[in-house]
Amino acid sequence: MPDAESHDGRPGRTPLSFAAIADAAIRLADHGGMHAVSMRKVAAELGSGTMSLYRYVANKEQLYALMCDTVLAAEPAPARSGDWRADLRALAESERAVYRRHPWMLDSISPLGPGGIARVENSLALLAPTGLAMDDIVGVLGMVSSTVHAAIRHEMSVADLHRSTGMDVHEWHAAHSGDIKGLQGGEFPMVARMIAETGRVDHDAAFHRSLAIVLDGVAALIARTGAG
Amino acid sequence: MPDAESHDGRPGRTPLSFAAIADAAIRLADHGGMHAVSMRKVAAELGSGTMSLYRYVANKEQLYALMCDTVLAAEPAPARSGDWRADLRALAESERAVYRRHPWMLDSISPLGPGGIARVENSLALLAPTGLAMDDIVGVLGMVSSTVHAAIRHEMSVADLHRSTGMDVHEWHAAHSGDIKGLQGGEFPMVARMIAETGRVDHDAAFHRSLAIVLDGVAALIARTGAG
């Protein structure tokens, strides 16, 4: 038999592996969201049978974890300069870039796997010189992450709104302000003001504003710790 | 026919209404998570036919929005004292209490409805005296919310871990640190230190630590704005 490569079937492509499965699933999720990822679809994408995937992952949750870990492993940790503020900012930007490319990673939280650990190590190390206690370091990193999450989540919800209704936020507010009684009559003046004053949404600006708040808070924490 | 109330059937209970549907769905979600909420289950809970729900909500997403709005409407906005820092803290605590009672509200973001608007008005008003621009106010509130979200999400993931494996975080780390090559060999010293130094998880303390960072950041923003 001149069959050069293994035994596997006609219709298939790659011989099925963690990497191949993760790549196919990520490809599907990247355009179509997690909604577009199903065991059948992933299997179809690689030309294999649905149940074959279960030889590699125990269930869909593990597939999701595999996807996340694969993404994290591919993303290099940002370089460190020694200036915690600059490094934290770079970390946040890098994380934001990742989530923007793979918004489905916000759908759920998966535990830290082998691929993400280098990034975590890098993040922790970045704050070591500040002299903060480990609890504080972890807390700070959590805050930075949640800032990124919130920004992306908001950005995506605006994008979804636009995709599904064709309206931008302003138009949507105008269309729906009538639904809520008491909005016209000045019962909610601040909300009315917010709607009126909100111009074009600038996601970058909003993100950097939020990040600045966090970084200032961290600076205060470091100052307090060092001084105390 | 001595049937006193309308025409509807034997097995049913309440005559079906927005409130009844929302309450039933919330009841299911509160213990069992969003996973336990399906059109059939909600209908069964109120003894009606599945498709009857569609007379009140167009699809499951709208049911979810209805659930969220109902919860928000029932939760009174915290009183304001005039001290933005105290008020922001109270807002965060109140929000945290809500999400703790209804963790499924973190599963997705639903647009602001009539029930939540009073709380939003209150939150915006709370920051008006600081003299911040509307964009900054919205950004600050977003940061506070995302702090709460992150804290709850983390708390829930720890609870899930415990429920599904019976381990606490420490035991889980111990059990899985072998899976990641290079963790034993000192390749990731900070991660190793984090695992070693992490004691019992104190969610309250972690939450207040994060919140303090944000509040300090907001103070810096206000000072900068006022001074500039």
Added chain:
DNA sequence: CGCGCCCCGATACGGTGTACGCACCGCCGA
């Protein structure tokens, strides 16, 4: 009393995650 309208919900369809068990292949001991 009879008719038409309208609302309720049974049924059905296409999709999902996944348990089960069979077919097949390459390896290894006899």
Added chain:
DNA sequence: TCGGCGGTGCGTACACCGTATCGGGGCGCG
């Protein structure tokens, strides 16, 4: 050389999901 065997791929089946469709039955009105 042959026989068995472990492991992998996957066809089939089941329970459940969201929801489109449509038939039947109760009510209001003429």
